[in-house]
Amino acid sequence: MTNVLQAFALLGLFLLIGTLLRAKIGWLQKLFIPASVVGGAVGLLVGPQIWGDLTPVQYPTDWIKMYSLLPGVLIVPVVASVPLGIQLSQKDSSSGTARNVFNMFFLMLALFAFQLAVGGAVGAFFATSMPDLGIYSTFGLEMPLGFSGGHGTAGVIGNMLNGMGLEYWEIAQGVAVTYATIGLLGGIISGIAIIKWLNGRNALEGSADAASLPKSWLTGLEPDPEKQRVAGRETTVSTSIDVIGFNLALILAGSGLAILLRAWVRSYDLPLIKAVPVWAYAIIVMWVIWLVMNRLKIAWLVDAGVKGKIASTLTDFAIVAALVSMPVQGVLTFAAPILIAAVVGFIGTIALCLGLARKLFSSAPYERAMLVFGTGSGVFLTGLLLLKICDPDFKTPAMRDGSLAYSMNTVVGFILIPIMVGAAVQSGPIALAGIGAAVLVASVIGIWLTSFMRGGAATELKQEG
Known part of the structure; x- marks a missing residue:
């Protein structure tokens, strides 16, 4: 256990180095690269995954193995935390608001499906034309998980493939981290460029320049006590x-029940059920726990802010571990x-967001589109960053509606992932292309059905005004 503590201490050191570099280096600030990604990159650059025996910092071999497994372990409590704090009823139910929320959800889902179709098609093409390259059966799933899920979801695919006994799980996890890095950097750089172009065409309601963002957004630090945000409400008394202990205990308890439930279900040796990963059980268990807490009227015990901080902390360590242990040579293949x-994938993502914006949204079309684009190329925080530039004071309802749409998209995504992995293991990347095309068609049908909702911008403005 002391060895485990030392291994985590090194990850903590890299996180601190990443925080310092982000606070001091201008180009890192302009690209808004998270400290976890910076720290993980430092750990990779000085470690044995690149330099081998010549590495300036030699990690014990068992640490590298631990780091490669860690994202798949930490993703279980991260996913388990998703249902907690979700509002099960909305006071604002105007048809205009509902239509915009559903359209943002379907657009997010369409981006995921398009990226999946492209990743699967490219994988199938190379598997056929260059069989010696060694394209594995689930190749292509990493792009939508990396683009639309970010670095944290690399552990999702690693956890699933490792649990299925597939030897290439570390390579797949590394490829997902690579796509997440490409998506994060590309999404921010291209997103800022698109915002400048839209602002020049007077297509935005209140755009600001990226340079006008608060300094704390750039450095990642907030030295002013009066501007420091409160992490969350204290629903329990520390005596x-x-x-934090209560929320963490609730998340870990749900994760533990999920592990026991999975072991019990797998004891029946059902062919398809055996492939369902533990995090899928975790999200089901936590939904049940959350519904019960709401029914017993004790949902107030969970604070969404505190829960979010716990999940973010676990994700930060998972990202550093995934980057430090990334099998560089295998990914370069x-x-x-x-x-x-x-x-x-990038060109199609941009085209879908900009091409459909005015047709889908009754208000703030491009603000909503940039939030969706940022979410579909990096993570939800990337989308919020681009929205902050488009809508500095969050005067439009884009953030509110986007948060609801993102919650819906996250749940659907976690339902689809086991289906996609199972199909790919059986039929190869071409199955991913087929599923992506089918989900894309379903998204279009959903958008068409949503168009029958009455109301629009006038209804929405009346309710807010």
């Missing part, structure tokens, strides 16, 4: 249990298909 899929 009994600390609020697939450089050509990764690059081709990333370019096509």
Whole structure:
């Protein structure tokens, strides 16, 4: 256990180095690269995954193995925390608001499906034309998970493939981290460029320049006590249990029940059920716990802010561990298909967001589109960053509606992932292309059905005004 503590201490050191570099280096601030990504990159650059025996910092071999497994372990409590704090009823139910929320959800889902179709098609092409390259059966799933899920979801695919006994799980996890890095950097750089172009065409309601963002957004630090945000509400009293301890205990308890439930279900040796990963059980268990807490009227015990901080902390450590342990040589083997899929995926993502904005949204169309684009190329925080530039004071309802749409999209995504992995293991990347095309068609049908909702901008403005 002391060895485990030392291994985590090194990850903590890299996180601190990443925080310092982000606070001091201008180009890192302009690209808004998270400290976890910076720290993980430092750990990778000085470690044995690149330099081998010549590495300036030699990690014990068992640490590298631990780091590669850690994202798949930490993703279980991260996913388990998703249902907690979700509002099960909305006071604002105007048809205009509902239509915009559903359209943002379907657009997010369409981006995920398009990226999946492209990743699967590229994987199938290289598997057929260059069989010696060694394209594995689930190749292509990494792009949508990396683009639309970010670095944290690399552990999702690693956890699933490792649990299924597939030897290439570390390579797949590394490819997902690569796509997440490409998506994060590309999404921010291209997003800022698109915002400047839209602002020049007077297409935005209140755009600001990226340079006008608060300094704390750039450095990642907030030295002014009066501007420091409160992490969350203390729903418990520390003389009994600390609020972070309570929320963490609830998340870990749900994760533990999920592990027991999975072991019980797998004891029946059902062919398809055996492949369901533990985090899928975790999200089901936590939904049940959350529904019960709401029914018992004790949902107030969970604070969404505190819960979010716990999940973010676990995600930060998962990202550093995934980057430090990334199998560089194995990932470079697939450089050509990764690059081709990333370019096509990016162009299509931009085209879908900008091309459909005015047709889908009754108010703030491009503000909503940039939030969706940032979410579909990096993570939800990337989308919020681009929205902050478009809508500095969050005067439009884009953030509110986007948060609801993102919550819906996250739940649907976690439902789809086991289905996609199972199909790919059986039929190869071409199955991913087929599923992506089917989900894309379903998204279009959803958008068409949403168009029958009455109301629009006038209804929405009346309710807010």
